[in-house]
Amino acid sequence: MSDNLRYCLQFRGGPITLAEYMSEVLTNPQAGYYINRDVFGTDGDFTTSPEISQLFGEMIGVWCLTVWQQLGSPSKMRLVELGPGRGTLMADLLRGTAPFKPFISGLDVHLVEVSKFLRLQQWDKLHCRGLPTATSSTAEGHQTGTAMPSGVQVHWHRSLDEVPDDLPTVYIAHEFLDALPVHQFQKTERGWCERLIDIASDDSPLHFRLVLSPRPTPASKLLVDRRLGALPFDQKAAMKGLEVSPQAMSTAGDLAKRVATHGGAALLIDYGRNRPYPTSLQAIREHQFCGLLEQPGKADLSAHVDFAAIRQGVGESQAAATCHGLISQRQLLQSLGIEARLQALLKTADTEEADMLQTGYLRLVGGHASATASVQGDGRQKGQQQDAQPVQEGMGLTYQAMAITSEDAPVPVAF
Numbered sequence: 001m002s003d004n005l006r007y008c009l010q011f012r013g014g015p016i017t018l019a020e021y022m023s024e025v026l027t028n029p030q031a032g033y034y035i036n037r038d039v040f041g042t043d044g045d046f047t048t049s050p051e052i053s054q055l056f057g058e059m060i061g062v063w064c065l066t067v068w069q070q071l072g073s074p075s076k077m078r079l080v081e082l083g084p085g086r087g088t089l090m091a092d093l094l095r096g097t098a099p100f101k102p103f104i105s106g107l108d109v110h111l112v113e114v115s116k117f118l119r120l121q122q123w124d125k126l127h128c129r130g131l132p133t134a135t136s137s138t139a140e141g142h143q144t145g146t147a148m149p150s151g152v153q154v155h156w157h158r159s160l161d162e163v164p165d166d167l168p169t170v171y172i173a174h175e176f177l178d179a180l181p182v183h184q185f186q187k188t189e190r191g192w193c194e195r196l197i198d199i200a201s202d203d204s205p206l207h208f209r210l211v212l213s214p215r216p217t218p219a220s221k222l223l224v225d226r227r228l229g230a231l232p233f234d235q236k237a238a239m240k241g242l243e244v245s246p247q248a249m250s251t252a253g254d255l256a257k258r259v260a261t262h263g264g265a266a267l268l269i270d271y272g273r274n275r276p277y278p279t280s281l282q283a284i285r286e287h288q289f290c291g292l293l294e295q296p297g298k299a300d301l302s303a304h305v306d307f308a309a310i311r312q313g314v315g316e317s318q319a320a321a322t323c324h325g326l327i328s329q330r331q332l333l334q335s336l337g338i339e340a341r342l343q344a345l346l347k348t349a350d351t352e353e354a355d356m357l358q359t360g361y362l363r364l365v366g367g368h369a370s371a372t373a374s375v376q377g378d379g380r381q382k383g384q385q386q387d388a389q390p391v392q393e394g395m396g397l398t399y400q401a402m403a404i405t406s407e408d409a410p411v412p413v414a415f
Contacts, residue, residue, distance in 0.1 A: 366394020
């Protein structure tokens with residue numbers, strides 16, 4: 001990966017943006033972080049909510065079922081997950097909603113995944129029938145299979161643009177927005193300059209270094225005024241640094257257009273807050289922090305989500321759509337009945353299973369207000385020193401949820 005980045009910088013003849021660095025490091029087709037290995041769980045670099053407990057995916061299934069009912073229980077509905085990881089959330093969702101035959105029988109599942117390695121894991125997790133080879137893919141590379149025992153058709157795509165848009169659809173984006181590339185800007189006497197990645201000096205222990213652009217860049221001219229213009233005056237005046245993900249804002253706008261046109265809803269769950277960050281981008285490897293530039297391609301890069309910018313992206317799309325929330329993950333899951341589901345499972349659980357269920361439940365809904373927007377769900381604490389140890393903390397208040405629906409749709413359950 002370092003060689004790829006060095007070639008990119010040499011070809012460019014100068015520094016690249018943090019967004020370009022992040023995109024290359026995470027999704028380079030040959031050496032990208034997500035492309036060729038399992039990064040989730042205790043043996044990976046971080047743990048997500050679906051991997052902690054089946055309760056999470058089951059509750060998201062309940063939410064999808066309520067949206068389907070609010071839509072009038074259509075005979076056909078599409079379910080799309082952006083960045084489905086190992087496929088655990090979708091597997092738990094399909095299993096949990098299987099008793100609702102009218103819902104499951106009309107469901108068509110689409111997974112947006114760039115990693116061939118993770119596609120294979122998702123195929124296995126969903127117990128897809130057939131072989132995930134060229135015979136189960138279209139000419140465009142849209143792999144297709146049948147999840148068992150539900151019989152639901154599952155389709156894979158590299159981007160949201162490839163997913164058909166002709167049915168009522170529920171979109172799920174859990175820990176997807178945090179992995180989208182960000183730009184970082186710093187207010188200086190020369191104006192808003194951009195933080196860039198350049199080749200390090202020969203005596204540096206690292207291959208690359210962070211530098212500040214000598215003058216405003218095209219990205220700073222385009223994005224800073226766009227984002228700051230939507231802020232209250234006092235908040236805007238106080239900003240000395242700014243982190244923006246135009247791709248996250250664009251994705252929100254695309255989702256808004258889709259649900260406004262054909263009905264449905266989008267559920268976005270991530271760690272973040274309802275205002276911008278000066279800087280939040282962090283790297284983690286094997287559940288420990290590392291420097292952004294230390295191990296490109298071998299460490300996770302993620303940034304806190306500015307949900308106010310997501311709302312702005314929906315507004316800028318000019319779609320007849322609206323946002324609901326923010327609400328905490330705790331509020332979302334409790335409103336969907338996670339406590340009742342926990343008690344039902346405990347009735348038939350042995351001692352070890354009961355302990356795992358209760359521990360998982362506490363991690364999903366636990367936490368305290370001071371941890372909000374400072375601790376990532378798997379224990380990664382943002383904003384602390386690079387050599388600090390991750391803090392074990394519940395995800396209930398750190399993670400936030402937002403829903404997008406058409407303007408004339410009922411308010412989604414929990415919001």
